[in-house]
Amino acid sequence: MTQTNGAHTDIAIIDIGSNSVRMVCYRVYGNDITITSNERKICALGQYLDQTGKLCPQGKVMTTDILKKFSAQLSENQITTLHIIATAAVREAHDGQEFIEDIKEKTGLDVQVLSGEQEALYSGYGVLSAFPDSHGLAGDLGGGSLELSNISEGKPSNGLSLPIGVLRLHPRQQDAYDHAIGYLKDIGDHYRQYNTFYAVGGSWRAVAEAHQYWKGIKDTHSHGYEVAASELRDFLEHMYKTAPDILMSEYGVADDRTKLIPYAVIALQALIDEIQFENIKFSNAGLRDGLLFTLARDTNEQKEINKDKEPA
Numbered sequence: 001m002t003q004t005n006g007a008h009t010d011i012a013i014i015d016i017g018s019n020s021v022r023m024v025c026y027r028v029y030g031n032d033i034t035i036t037s038n039e040r041k042i043c044a045l046g047q048y049l050d051q052t053g054k055l056c057p058q059g060k061v062m063t064t065d066i067l068k069k070f071s072a073q074l075s076e077n078q079i080t081t082l083h084i085i086a087t088a089a090v091r092e093a094h095d096g097q098e099f100i101e102d103i104k105e106k107t108g109l110d111v112q113v114l115s116g117e118q119e120a121l122y123s124g125y126g127v128l129s130a131f132p133d134s135h136g137l138a139g140d141l142g143g144g145s146l147e148l149s150n151i152s153e154g155k156p157s158n159g160l161s162l163p164i165g166v167l168r169l170h171p172r173q174q175d176a177y178d179h180a181i182g183y184l185k186d187i188g189d190h191y192r193q194y195n196t197f198y199a200v201g202g203s204w205r206a207v208a209e210a211h212q213y214w215k216g217i218k219d220t221h222s223h224g225y226e227v228a229a230s231e232l233r234d235f236l237e238h239m240y241k242t243a244p245d246i247l248m249s250e251y252g253v254a255d256d257r258t259k260l261i262p263y264a265v266i267a268l269q270a271l272i273d274e275i276q277f278e279n280i281k282f283s284n285a286g287l288r289d290g291l292l293f294t295l296a297r298d299t300n301e302q303k304e305i306n307k308d309k310e311p312a
Helices: 057-076 088-092 096-107 116-130 166-184 202-214 229-240 244-251 261-275 287-309
Strands: 008-016 020-029 032-042 081-086 136-141 146-152 155-162 196-200 226-228 279-283
Touching (some): 008 287, 020 057, 020 287, 057 096, 081 287, 088 096, 088 116, 116 136, 116 146, 116 196, 116 287, 136 261, 196 202, 196 261, 202 229, 202 244, 202 261, 202 279, 229 261, 229 279
Parallel strands (some): 008 081, 196 279
Antiparallel strands (some): 008 020, 020 032, 146 155, 226 279
16 A cells, blocks of 8 residues: 655554554655654553563553554555554564454554564664664664664674563563573674674663763764763663652653663663673664665665566
């Protein structure tokens, strides 16, 4: 389904994550892409996944209601190119497929459940869409998982998903760091060969901006922000010990992130300590941007194929 108006195409991507559902709408003019809307709603779908093996019942109700509202908004705005993806929580839950079928029955929407490798590679493509010359290790932290991919020579590879998202670290409290290290120490050496780590995900964007507040930078930005890993490591220790009200008032952390931000901090600490990269670069572009990037690439490749088949 594609709705075009003049020279542009309107596309919406809905991402059903472990902690939130986000819908981003894009207007595409050839290679020029503009975000026209970006909405995020908390669903906590994967809140009890490790304890029960199933999706949170309340989270399922909330997610379905959110999808109904998003679908109505898309109809009102006449956006008919829609891609809906689901990630770690739905992928791993015993009742994940049942939930996808329930969504279809109640909303009429088709949801694609990404494999861990697909999710990691799309996130890598998202980094490449923002920084074409990227060379390093990309990591995308969500509620249910951490996705890693190598980025070299203009493409991501070795997509890997680890079950150490912020929702899964949170119940472990003081053991969260050791739990994260336990998974990271077993990853292959090919993930350890880079000096630069590309950090993706809303919680890490909040860390980037908080670090700038700490340094006295008032005009904060997360996208493209670069910092030495050793410098950020010192700040992470401070941030972990900072009370939620101070995180909001002095470091600009949104209220709905304060509960889980300590576990985003722990995940980044573990990566710095275990992988030992030298620099960190934050990217606002990730999974959804990578999906859009590959859709556009595949469309352009198909156009070239069709062009070659045209009679002379």
